[in-house]
Each structure stands twice: as structure tokens, then as C-alpha cells.
Amino acid sequence: MTPKLTRKGQATRERIVAAASTLTFQQGVAGTSTEDVQQAAGVSASQLYHYFSDKRALIRAVIAYQTEAVIAAQQPYLSQLDSLEALKAWRDHLVGLQQKRKFQGGCPLGTLSCELAEIWPEARVDLAHSFGEWEAAIQRGLQAMYDRGELRGDADPERLALGMLAAVQGGLLLNQARRDTAALEAVLDAVLANIMSLTTPS
Amino acid sequence: MTPKLTRKGQATRERIVAAASTLTFQQGVAGTSTEDVQQAAGVSASQLYHYFSDKRALIRAVIAYQTEAVIAAQQPYLSQLDSLEALKAWRDHLVGLQQKRKFQGGCPLGTLSCELAEIWPEARVDLAHSFGEWEAAIQRGLQAMYDRGELRGDADPERLALGMLAAVQGGLLLNQARRDTAALEAVLDAVLANIMSLTTPS
DNA sequence: CGTCTTTTGGATCGATCACTCCATTCTATC
DNA sequence: GATAGAATGGAGTGATCGATCCAAAAGACG
Numbered sequence: 415m416t417p418k419l420t421r422k423g424q425a426t427r428e429r430i431v432a433a434a435s436t437l438t439f440q441q442g443v444a445g446t447s448t449e450d451v452q453q454a455a456g457v458s459a460s461q462l463y464h465y466f467s468d469k470r471a472l473i474r475a476v477i478a479y480q481t482e483a484v485i486a487a488q489q490p491y492l493s494q495l496d497s498l499e500a501l502k503a504w505r506d507h508l509v510g511l512q513q514k515r516k517f518q519g520g521c522p523l524g525t526l527s528c529e530l531a532e533i534w535p536e537a538r539v540d541l542a543h544s545f546g547e548w549e550a551a552i553q554r555g556l557q558a559m560y561d562r563g564e565l566r567g568d569a570d571p572e573r574l575a576l577g578m579l580a581a582v583q584g585g586l587l588l589n590q591a592r593r594d595t596a597a598l599e600a601v602l603d604a605v606l607a608n609i610m611s612l613t614t615p616s
Numbered sequence: 617m618t619p620k621l622t623r624k625g626q627a628t629r630e631r632i633v634a635a636a637s638t639l640t641f642q643q644g645v646a647g648t649s650t651e652d653v654q655q656a657a658g659v660s661a662s663q664l665y666h667y668f669s670d671k672r673a674l675i676r677a678v679i680a681y682q683t684e685a686v687i688a689a690q691q692p693y694l695s696q697l698d699s700l701e702a703l704k705a706w707r708d709h710l711v712g713l714q715q716k717r718k719f720q721g722g723c724p725l726g727t728l729s730c731e732l733a734e735i736w737p738e739a740r741v742d743l744a745h746s747f748g749e750w751e752a753a754i755q756r757g758l759q760a761m762y763d764r765g766e767l768r769g770d771a772d773p774e775r776l777a778l779g780m781l782a783a784v785q786g787g788l789l790l791n792q793a794r795r796d797t798a799a800l801e802a803v804l805d806a807v808l809a810n811i812m813s814l815t816t817p818s
Numbered sequence: 819c820g821t822c823t824t825t826t827g828g829a830t831c832g833a834t835c836a837c838t839c840c841a842t843t844c845t846a847t848c
Numbered sequence: 849g850a851t852a853g854a855a856t857g858g859a860g861t862g863a864t865c866g867a868t869c870c871a872a873a874a875g876a877c878g
Binding site for chain 2: 440441442444445518519520524525527528529531532533538541542545573574576577578579580581582583584585587588590591592593596597598600601603604605607608611
Binding site for chain 2: 823824825826827828829
């Protein structure tokens, strides 16, 4: 089923996915033609269709690529969500990243989901799994706090993680539309304050 | 500048905008061809281009149309945000609406923003204003609570409203991807709990 | 009724897009 | 170094889409 790939072939495939990811992040899926990808990756049409059966296969690879990229970028913060300071550091990281990006692009997964969810069921399922992985990473951090007794017994790490992820997505969406981080900060601070109210008095 | 429109012409124009709004909500802007709109509205190509200079002009009309629709749908709840019960009623309304829609489509403005923000600056500005109107409507409700002394002095209605809007957007985005309202409920409840913690003890 | 403007029908055009095809070059493995 | 499979180059194709044009019908208004 899977054709053999030489080292050179793997590199070319990777280059195509990376170029497609950058372009779709900047211009959307519909706004990125296969020719755009070819040019950005420095490959010919036959190369692109040698590694991907069609544009959809390429975009699914982009989804996987961005999922890994997003999780990897968050991991350093999420892996040691052991205190409220760590939560705030994560918050500041997100806000700072958006400022560095000049408030452009929003969340790679969020924009993909918005564009594809209703018109391509398989992509929607892929992205739901991506969000699931991200949520799980947040949840592990909160669960660690819970297990250490830093969160009250009636706190629900799973539900808090899901709400946190939703807050990030909504904040980034408005960040993109408004070209400032006020909404992102407001919603993250609201959610963080809620978590803070669920900590055990020390 | 604006050509004269007879009553019949106004009706035709309205029909085109309504059809385009429905289609773009279901399939996105890029996924909706002018021919799709023509067929759904029952008009010919010359009619569409008689009332709109190009597809962009039509989409800007769609943005205005959806903005009014969204605000109008929220208004009954937002206009009397005079208690925590009213906030919860609004929350339940949003959740119930998504269930009725089978979790499809998300927020009309949110999806438009995701798709257009980076590739069409004017649309981004339009949508930022749309979000601004929506936020203002929420803020008026919270301000009323504040003025009545139901919110503590250090509560910031403007910031709370912005965070609330972001929570709605993020919740709806994940609602669309996951096909359930768990994320929407989680983030709204977190934000509501935060507001509740800012109420004055009665 | 007459006439001027608005509205409508429908064919059509040029550009763009996803995708294909065939020939050629490279590379792994023995 | 021989050979089979993988990788590449580049022209080309059919379909779709946004947009245009000209002429005809409908409506407003004296």
C-alpha cells in the first residue's frame, strides 16, 4: 500500500508538507493552490502527485504536521503544569507568541477546523483527534496538580482542560480578527481565575 | 453612488444575500460559487452582478447580514442580563441551539473570520466591528449588573464581556469540530463561575 | 400611451485549478 | 556495473469559476 521512500524521497515529501503547512496557515486551504505549494517547496507537479494522491491527502498530512507542531510547542509548558505560576507562564507564552506574530494567523488547528469541518468530514474527525491530544496534554498537567492535592476534590481536571482549550481557541480567533491580544488575555485570565478559585488554601 | 432600487429590486437583492448567507454558513466562502448562489436564490448571473459589483461585495453584504442576525438572536437574552440566572439562561440557550443544529456550522461570524481574516483585510476589519457590536451588547448587560451593585467594584464589565465573547467563540469552534457541546459548556461554565465569584454577597 | 430606467435572461470568455502523462534521471541493492 | 524501482521535469487537459455582454422584458412616471 505504502510505496517505498528513499531518504531523498522522504526529504522531498517533508519539504512539500512543510511548505503546504506554511502556506495554508497564511492563506487558508482554499487559498493555497497546488502550484503555490510546488513553487514554495521547489518541486514539480509530478513530484507532488508522486507523494500525495491528491490535494486532500496533502492537507491531511498538513493537519498531522501542524498537530505535532502545536503540541510540541506547548509541551515544555504543559509537561510541568505544577503550579499557578506555571499556568500563568503558559498564558504569558501564548500572549507573547501572538504579539511576536503580529496577531496574524491565529491557531493553525483552529483555522483548519473552521475552514474544513463542514465540508470535509474526514478532516473534521482528524482535527477532533488533534484537539483531543492537545486537551489530553493540558489535562495531564492539571491532573498532576490534582494528584498532588493542589486542586480541590470537586475540581474536574478533564472539564477544566477542555474549557481551557476552548478559551485558547476563542482567544486566538478574536486575536486574529481584532489584531490585539485583549480578548485572549481576558478569557485566559477568566479561566485561570476560575482554576485558582479551585485550589486548596495553602 | 448607490443605484436606485425598486421594491422588486430590493427583494431580489435581499434574496441573493440570504441565499449567499445560508450557503457560506454551510460550505464556507471559498466553497460557495456565485453559480451556487444564483441557483439557490433563483436568479441569473446578470442579476447577481447587477446588485453586487463582484463576489467580494456580496460577501461583505453577507457579513453585515450575519452580524445583524447574530446580534438579533442574542438580544432578548443580552438586553436583560440582570442576574446570574439570566446569564445561565443565555448559556443554556446557546447550548440548546447547537444541539438543535446538530453541532453544525459553529458561529457564522467566527467561521467567516477564520476564513477571511488573513486573506482579505477589509473583511477582517468588518468582522472586528461585528465582534465589537456583539461585545458591546454583552457589556451593556454586565454594566447594568454593575451599576445595580450586583458586581464587586473591582469587576471590569468590559473585560468580562470580551472574555465571555471569546469563550463563546472557542466553545463554538470546538463544538463544530467535536460534534458535541462539552467544550462549549465547560468554557462557558468556567467564565460564568468567574463572574459569579465577582458578585457581591447578598 | 410613451419613454426612460430598472430588471432579467442566457450565452460566453479568459483565467485558474487540480490533476495526468510520458520521458528522463537518479538511487539502492546485488 | 547492471537492473529494477524510485524520483524528477515539464508540457498538457478538462473542468470550474468569476465576471462580461447584449438584448429583451418589466416597471415607474409623465
